[in-house]
Amino acid sequence: MDIARYSIEKPVNTWMIVIMALLGGLWGLTTVGRLEDPAFTIKQAQVITSYPGATAAEVENEVTENLETAIQQMPQLDLITSVSEPGLSRISVEIKPTYDGTELPQVWDELRRKVNDEVRNLPAGVGTPLVYDDFGDVYGLFYAFTADGYTNRDIRETVKRIRRELLTVTGVGKVEVAGEPEDVIYLNVDQDKMAGLGISMSDIIGVLDAENRIQTNGSGISGQKRIRLMTASAFDDFRGIQDLVIGRPGSTAMIRLSDIATLELGEPERPNRLIRHDGHEAVTIGVSQIDGTNIVEVGERVIDKLAEIEAQLPVGMQIHPIYEQNLVVDESVNGFILNLGASVVIVIGVLALFMGWRAAIVVGTVLLLTVMATVLFMRIFAIEMERISLGALIIAMGMLVDNAIVVAEGMMINMQRGQKAIDAASKVVAQTMWPLLGATVIGIMAFSGIGLSPDATGEFLFSLFAVIGISLLLSWVFAITVTPLFGKYFFKTATGNLEDHDPYKGILYALYRGFLIGSLHARLLTVVALVGVTVACVMAFGNVKQAFFPDSNTPIFYVHYWAPQGTDIRATEADLKEMEKIVLGDERVQTVTTFAGGGATRFMLTYAPEDANPAYGHMIIRTKSRDTIDMLALELREQFAERFPDAQIITKRLVFGPGGGAKIEARFSGPDANVLKRLGDEAQAIFSLPDNRLADVNTDWRQRELVVRPIFDEDRARISGVTREELSVALQFATEGVRVGSYRDVDDSIPIVARKLGQDGISVNESVSDSLVWSSSQRRYVPVEQVVREFIMEPQDPLIHRRDRVRTLTVKAETTAGETASAALARVRPQIEAITLPPGYALEWGGEYESTNDAQASLGAQLPLGFLVMLIISILLFGSVRQPLIIWLMVPMSINGVAIALLATDTPFGFMSLLGFLSLSGMLIKNAIVLLEEIDLLIREGREKYTAIVEACVSRMRPVMLAAITTILGMAPLLSDAFFRGMAVTIMGGLAFATVLTLIAAPVLYALFFRVRPPKKNREPKDTARAAPGNAAPAPAE
Secondary structure, three states: OHHHHHHHHHHHHHHHHHHHHHHHHHHHHHHHEEOOOOOOOOOOOEEEOOOOOOHHHHHHHHHHHHHHHHHOOOOOOOEEEEEOOOOOOEEEEOOOOOOOOOOHHHHHHHHHHHHHHHHHHHHOOOOOOEEHHHHHHHOOOOEEEEOOOHHHHHHHHHHHHHHHHHOOOEEEEEEEEEEEOOOOOEEEEEEHHHHHOOOOOHHHHHHHHHHOOOOOOOEEEEEOOOOOOOOOOOOOOOHHHOOEEOOOOOOOEEHHHHHHHEEEEEEEOOOOEEEEEEEEEEEEEEEEOOOOHHHHHHHHHHHHHHHHHHHOOOEEEEEEEEHHHHHHHHHHHHHHHHHHHHHHHHHHHHHHHOOOHHHHHHHHHOOOHHHHHHHHHHHOOOOHHHHHHHHHHHHHHHHHHHHHHHHHHHHHHHHHHHOOOHHHHHHHHHHHHHHHHHHHHHHHHHOOHHHHHOOHHHHHHHHHHHHHHHHHHHHHOOOOOOOOHHHHHHHOOOOOOOOOOOOOOOOOHHHHHHHHHHEEEEOHHHHHHHHHHHHHHHHHOOOOOOOOOOOOOOOOOEEEEEEOOOHHHHHHHHHHHHHHHHOOOOOOOEEEEEOOOOOOOOOOOOOOOOOOOOOOEEEEEEEEEEEHHHHHHHHHHHHHHHOOOOOEEEEEEOEEEOOOOOOOEEEEOOOHHHHHHHHHHHHHHHHOOHHEEEEEEEOOOOOOOEEEEEEHHHHHHHHOOOOOHHHHHEEEEEHHEEEEEEEEOOOEEEEEEEEOOOOOOOHHHHHHHEEEEEOOOOOOOHEEEEEEEEEEEEOOOEEEEEEEEEEEEEEEEEOOOOOOOHHHHHHHHHHHOOOOOOOOOOEEEEEEHHHHHHHHHHHHHHHHHHHHHHHHHHHHHHHHHHHHHHHHHHHHHHHHHHHHHHHHOOEEEEEHHHHHHHHHHHHHHHHHHHHHHHHHHHHHOOHHHHHHHHHHHHHHHHHHHHHHHHHHHHHHHHHHOOOOHHHHHHHHHHHHHHHHHHHHHHHHHHHOOOOOOOOOOOOHHHHHHOOOOOOOOOOOOO
């Protein structure tokens, strides 16, 4: 079917396609979902189980072990890690990357079933395990609420109201609140009075429970109506608690609570999280969107709603943004549209220079149509506009014009030879249609390894493959339909004496022809030179820095603060307050939010919050500019190290893409905690050597904690009638207090805690040693030393980490001074591996090394398939083996330009550079196919082989050069983007070299493979000067 002739003869149909693409693109642009990162599910859940009073080792053996055994039966399981700490088991379950977001709810249901089935095997006293499956939710709109001078109750009420209001906003999924201040009602009980009156703790608990519970009272009939009876709660105000009357069994004596205790409203001894924002106490509010909504619109609605709420708040209550994803997205999408515009302008400008303004308008229009139509299909297939799909559009940018350039160039040349537009278009499209389609599909298949890899990286980068596939196929469709029609409107048919008219007589053509003929005469020398350069570049490639994903554009960095394990959360907060003052005193800092006792809510996809730990503090620091972060972080670390010598302080940049944790991790696994500690200490010593240039060396088991253990005297306790449980109640009463009930305050339940009235100046040790223990069998108090032989102090492991059910200790370190993780690892790896491991112990490497290996392994599994399809297509196109062999021999040579460009710009070769390298191979193959097709075509038309090679190369020079120059310059705007820089450098450098390869190496290799020899000197000029190819059908460059 003659598509070109049809599109020119039936212009209405072609114009309909054009208008549909334009209008559809506009509709797509306004309605397509917008995100920051691709919608990527974090396939992790946590199973959290409390076991009050148990040591870490008891939790591990009695709770964690049982639950892990049950969970391990799940076929979907990829990795199971756990932390057992005193009184709490926390198991992280990671699902295999081949399960996508839609299957996760079923997987979590199965996890719940496995955990619930195991509950009956857990010991008494263990709480119900909680499966926390929204662990991976991202709250992209993150705010701090401050209210200086207001009561905790006011703050809680206001935050509840804000949360309620936010949940009514269209598109909001969840609202997570953290750091709400809590209240506790303390009964400070005089123990001597209690003992004198013979009142036990259970008497107090009984009264409080009965008096504050909602009672059911029945109802009675009066006439025809049924009337309910209702007894009110004993107290309208918490102060009413002290008026409660406690009776003694077997006597008429009645005592008010106020006779033996005073009442005070205070804060809990051990709060979960303490949050501050810019030096004020704060509560954080995280807002997540419903899947598939446009974060920019949802964000705007949330900001409007917050402004409306803030206007009604009393003076002193404020809402501050910490991170607003919609602004980041809006900026990146607008920045992209600018880059896209810049790319289009650059491409059109280059075309106008080399082919004239007419061709520039034709090709530019096709480029615009392709981009618009791609956006339309993105909207139809629900591919959001985010960092990856935008990048794909820009990568595709240079490739999109190829097909149009080939058709437009061929049409122009044919029309300069005097053909009518319709014949010129028909001829060129018929010649190049299938080679172009084959080359386009090969270009798409180069990305298939990434987009279709079944793991997290594949999910993260699927949109890249999809968008490139859609846009390249569309560019082929528009090249063979729209280009001929627009060519007819703009191109002119040459008239007059056409015999003397040679379209290839320009100075560039003459230079290239001379160079090409020289290379063909010295074929072996040319090939040896190319191979030599390639070998040199492959060796030089070893010096290129390696990295995984680059640092983010957002001007935020983190500080992680670790006090010695066992530090109280209030002490951690006190240190953080001092650090906050130092940070806020620096003019480069815009805002700072600090968290004591755990990490923040997950406000961006690549942020991994730290688990709750009172000795841990975290700061999120936003600077005024991204460029000051490295220097500022270094200075802060020096200042903090001086002020807090026994704490460990780590600063971290925000990173794009999957991957968290330290840059370098050595994991030791085995059964005995002491041996693991010893191995960990050895590894830490090696990491800390000055020659190894590593910073922030630490282990995840942390330091051992001191615990005080009373030695229970069985015999004397039996005589006194005291049980271990009664002893523990007495000790709890003498220290942080015993929870005796709760007070219902509207929808809050405030705990009531009875504790020993503390005399001033008495230490905890004295308070504990002179406490009294209630003996329920004798109904009297017994001094504690009567049942406790002695109190001894001993160290214990507070955190026991396991990985895949084996105790595992991880030693972590960060690199310094811009060094990449792979270089640092190469230096320390032999030293660590020289440590002798006892039998039953193993060492493995984690960190960036592991994540890079995983990503490349999954790519490696998919790439062969993609390359196989590319190989098959290239063989099918030519119907022989020699031409595809020539093309594939040139692919490894494209590393030359990449190595030179990366070394010259000092850019690390990361994951995005790998993508660039893949797209480069597709572009190179595409150019080579079109060039070799042209040589074969001329030979079929009866040209002499040598003449055919020279003429075909000369006729293909302009399209190949143009496609390369447009792509290289089209990439230029990306150099300023931290995320895409590596890819842009790779493609720009590699393509510049690949173009030379196509124009020199391809004809030389062709001459060698087909044994074409240059003719004798006297014949040569006459043949090659003959008007170049009669049927130039130009070809793309990439």
